[in-house]
Amino acid sequence: xxxxxxxxxxxxxxxxxxxxxxxxxxxxxxxxxxxxxxxxxxxxxxxxxxxxxxxxxxxxxxxxxxxxxxxxxxxxxxxxxxxxxxxxxxxxxxxxxxxxxxxxxxxxxxxxxxxxxxxxxxxxxxxxxxxxxxxxxxxxxxxxxxxxxxxxxxxxxxxxxxxxxxxxxxxxxxxxxxxxxxxxxxxxxxxxxxxxxxxxxxxxxxxxxxxxxxxxxxxxxxxxxxx
Numbered sequence: 001x002x003x004x005x006x007x008x009x010x011x012x013x014x015x016x017x018x019x020x021x022x023x024x025x026x027x028x029x030x031x032x033x034x035x036x037x038x039x040x041x042x043x044x045x046x047x048x049x050x051x052x053x054x055x056x057x058x059x060x061x062x063x064x065x066x067x068x069x070x071x072x073x074x075x076x077x078x079x080x081x082x083x084x085x086x087x088x089x090x091x092x093x094x095x096x097x098x099x100x101x102x103x104x105x106x107x108x109x110x111x112x113x114x115x116x117x118x119x120x121x122x123x124x125x126x127x128x129x130x131x132x133x134x135x136x137x138x139x140x141x142x143x144x145x146x147x148x149x150x151x152x153x154x155x156x157x158x159x160x161x162x163x164x165x166x167x168x169x170x171x172x173x174x175x176x177x178x179x180x181x182x183x184x185x186x187x188x189x190x191x192x193x194x195x196x197x198x199x200x201x202x203x204x205x206x207x208x209x210x211x212x213x214x215x216x217x218x219x220x221x222x223x224x225x226x227x
Contacts, residue, residue, distance in 0.1 A: 037075040037085075039065045044082040049125050053079075053132030083136040084143045086122060087150035093118045094154045101161045108165030109215060115158075116188055116211050117204065123192050124203035130196035155181045162218075171218050180218050187214045 043064035047056045058079055062069045076082050097115040100106060106114075123130040137147050159181035165171035171180065191210040195203045 033075075036065075036067065036071065040067065040072060040075055041082055041085050044079075045122070045125070045129070048083075048132050049129045052128050053083075053136070077142065078140070080136045080140045080143050081146075083133050084146040086133060087147050089122060090119055091150045091154050091157075094157045098157045098161050101164045108161060108168060108170045109219065111161060112158075112165075112184070112215070113211055116207050119188055120192065120203050120207045123196070124207075127196045127199035130192055130203075134193060134196060151185065155185060158184055169220060172220050175218060183217070184214060187211070 040061060044056070044061045047060055047064060051060075056079070058072050059069055061079070061082070062072050076085075094115065097111050097118075100114075101108060101111045123133055136143055138144070155178070159177040162171055162175075162177040162180045162184075166173045166175075166177065187210050188207070191206050192203065195206045
């Protein structure tokens with residue numbers, strides 16, 4: 001399995017950009033370090049998808065990335081923590097969706113629809129990769145803490161996108177924006193979990209179905225908008 005150019009660009013954009021609230025120093029050394037971390041992550045992801053998470057060692061990852069074994073531990077505590085980087089990527093996608101929503105160039109429905117497709121892109125590479133991600137999140141307390149922190153940040157951002165939808169008359173204003181954000185994320189995570197067990201159809205199809213059900217549950221109907 002080869003990671004697409006678009007996916008690699010998405011990963012690079014998020015990882016190299018760092019935390020939006022704490023912009024990174026734009027020095028050559030820092031940029032090289034970020035690029036090395038990206039390379040290790042990209043190689044690990046590809047190996048996990050090809051061989052299965054349990055069958056990949058840290059040495060396999062460093063050989064694929066053409067770096068010394070010790071270099072791996074400059075960026076990740078364990079193999080499990082490679083998957084923790086996924087949380088950084090996902091929160092970056094959520095943040096970009098919020099920017100689009102705030103600019104008012106698309107409907108909130110379109111913004112959230114694009115968001116769920118982007119969030120499904122990485123785990124959708126293979127059911128095995130999705131299962132590896134889920135099992136890592138459940139088994140490792142430190143990785144779980146990273147995921148929890150990023151998901152909390154993600155829920156907050158999604159709730160603001162929902163608030164924008166309520167202000168524009170797309171989402172029922174009687175609903176709690178925080179609860180809608182939780183429903184959004186539960187729908188997404190549940191879809192990935194069930195798909196990882198079955199593997200068919202493509203994750204994108206399952207996500208499309210789940211999103212349509214979610215949207216119908218929160219949207220203001222056309223009739224209500226007309227009255």
